[in-house]
Amino acid sequence: MEELFNKVLQVNLRCRDCEERKTNVRVTIELQVTTSPVHKRDLLVRITDDIDPYFLFNLAISEEDFQSLKVQQGLLIDFASFPQKFIDLLNLCISEQTSESPRFLLHLSCQSPVLEGPANFSVIETNAFKHLNHLSLRLSQASDKEVKDYLAVCLSSLKAEKHVLEMKLKTTEDDLTRQLNYAQQTLSEKTKELDKLRSEWTTQTSSLSSLHSQELQLERDKALELQTRLQQQTEQLRQELESAHKKSSHQLNSRLTELEASCRELTEKKYKNESAIRDLKIKLVGADEECQHLKQQVLSLRRENSTLDTEVHEKDRLVSQMQMRVAVLEQEVKDKDQLMNRTKEVLEATQQQKESVEENAESKELQIRKLEATVKSLSEELIKANGIIKKLQGEVRTLVGKIKVKNTVTVSQEKILQETSEKLQSVERDLQSAQQQLITKEEQISKLKEQLEATVQKLNETKEVLKTNENVINWLNKQLNEKQLSRKAQGLESLENPAVSTTTAGLGFYPQTAKPVVSPMAAAGISLTDEHLGKSSNRQIGDSAGLDSKYFEKRDDCISIYGLSSNPRQREFPQSTKPSIASAYFSA
Known part of the structure; x- marks a missing residue:
């Protein structure tokens, strides 16, 4: 799906x-x-x-x-x-x-x-x-069942999406909490350092004040007598202590400003980390877009695969057409057998009518004129049949050309498929960083390759079927040629029989009412021996019947003529010929 x-x-x-x-x-x-x-x-x-x-x-x-x-x-x-x-x-x-x-x-x-x-x-x-x-x-x-199935599919897809979103949310929350804990830990360490510095500053000030008071008390005890001089010394000492106190307080204040600056830097680092997280999310969106682009490429490859499937269907249709053609040729062979049986029946009828033909010898000249007219009509029909045979041969050549063109097209399409597979491999090398997200896509590409191999196998099978069909057609053509040779040999035996040759002067020919169904390959495959036998048989019939030899000459582009009776009684029962079967491949 x-x-x-x-x-x-x-x-x-x-x-x-x-x-x-x-x-x-x-x-x-x-x-x-x-x-x-x-x-x-x-x-x-x-x-x-x-x-x-x-x-x-x-x-x-x-x-x-x-x-x-x-x-x-x-x-x-x-x-x-x-x-x-x-x-x-x-x-x-x-x-x-x-x-x-x-x-x-x-x-x-x-x-x-x-x-x-x-x-x-x-x-x-x-x-x-x-x-x-x-x-x-x-x-x-x-229906209710289809609605239930649809709602079940929607619920399963929503659950899957919810699970994926929960996993993403959990991972992002874990990352953020980890970063927040790290920032809080660093902040607590800095505050501890600040408290330690403040305690040191207070201890130092208290120690200095206690020392100052002790020294003052000692000086007061010692300098009761020398108060004036000591007052000057105490003032100097006081000034020095105040300057030292100011220096120490100034140093502590500078240390406090440095700690506040470091705290600001930590907050700035926190904001930078948040901006980095946003950039990573933007990159993730870009990776998703690239994934969609790869999906579109896979869809285009599937469309190309669908076009290849249509071509395979066309090849199957050609195979079925060739099978129909084989069936038509088999039907033609059956029709030829029926014609042979009918000609045998006609020969038996002519032998039975020999006596009646001798009695009707006076009407011979009129019958000869009618025979000349029928022979002319037969020659015209044979010329038309030969033209149709030539057209069918041309159609066969065009079909062979089309099959060759389709084979070249399939070869070019296979080359295009190879180029596309190389492009897919290059894309996979470029996207090594996103292999975990594209595992499903690689499985789809492997399935497409398997389908392509299956289509190639089907094409090879269709080629083998076409070869077998050609072999069957050649075998049928050989069978047709052998039957024609046997039929001509039987005609020669009946003509060379002395009992028949003495009375053939009164025989005529039936007009052929239906066109003979002859395949183009069988018509093209007539050998030189067949032509020689046909010429000799036509010459014997012309000599015995007394007709002009121009009506019995064997042409290179026509079909041999069989002897037919010209008796009026025989004309009352015309030969029942089976109409030719319309074929899907040969026009009438």
Whole structure:
């Protein structure tokens, strides 16, 4: 099952005794190929509504149904190109949906007041003059079982999509939580360092203040007497301690600013990581687009495979035609046997009528004149038959030429298939990074190769069947030639019989009412010995009957004439000849 089209379209809905309204439906087109027991392709058209799950209309179009549809609606395309043309019409309708006055419209009409039973799905082109109906398909409403199957398939596909989305969401959440934990961990480490520095700063200040107070107390104790001098020294010491205190506080403040800057850098890194995640998502979307492009290439290869299938069907049709031709040749052989039996009966009748012919010798001259007229008509008919034989030979040559042309076309198509397989291999080398996502595509390509090998095997089998048919035709031609030789030999024996030759002066010829059915190969395969025997037999008949020898000369482009009776009694019972069977390969 191959899905060719699946989109939501705007449709004008018409029901009986109801106003026309617009609604959105989903149109799905699928191609189903079955190989067992017979290679068969069906086009499945399904109309559904995403809002109403019970809205379902189906249509299955096989190759036989398409032929009747093609005749009814006057289509000019074949079944292989029909799906793509139908999809092109639907795309035109999609492009015209947003315009105020669309050119291409879709109509879904039903004869019942409620949308039930069969419905007509039509693609209509509107212009200033009239509405042109490009295509009309009669869809049938789905049964309860089909609706249940469709809902089950939809539920399974939704579950699969949900599972895939949950997996993607889980992976993204894991990545983000891992990155967030790392950022929080680094932030806690930095805050710990900051607290440690602050505690060190407080301890240093407290130690310095305690030392300063102790020194002051000592100096006060020692400098009771030298207070003035010590006051100066204490002031100097105080100034020095204040400067040192200021320096240490300044250093701590600078360290604090550095830690705040590092915290800002960490936040900036966090934002950069988020932007990198967005870029990776964009790259993932690009990879999906490349995957869609590869899907389109696979679809084009499948279309080429479908064209090859049509050519194989044509070859099968040629094989069936050759089999029909063999059947026609077998029927011709049977007709020849019947003619031989009838000629034997005619010879027996002539022997029985010898006595009556001797009594009617006075009417010989009148009969001879009538015989000359009949011989002339027979010669004209034989010339026409030889012309038909030449035409049939020309048709056989043209058929052989067409078969050679088709063989060259198949060879060129095999070369094209080899080139496409090389291109696919190069694409696989370029997409090594996306091999995990394209495993399913590689399996489809391998299936296509197997189908191509199967088609090549079928072509070889058809060639072998054609060779066997040619051998059968040659064998039948040989059998026909042998029967003609035996028939001519029997005619010579009857002419050379002395009992017959004494009374052949009163014999005539029956006019041949039906054209002999002779195959072109059998007519072309007459040997020189047959011509020599025919000339000798004609010469004996002419001498015995007293006719002019020009009516019995054996021509190179005509068929031999058999002796027929000219007795009036014999004319009352004309020879019943079987009409030639019309053939599908040889024109009458």
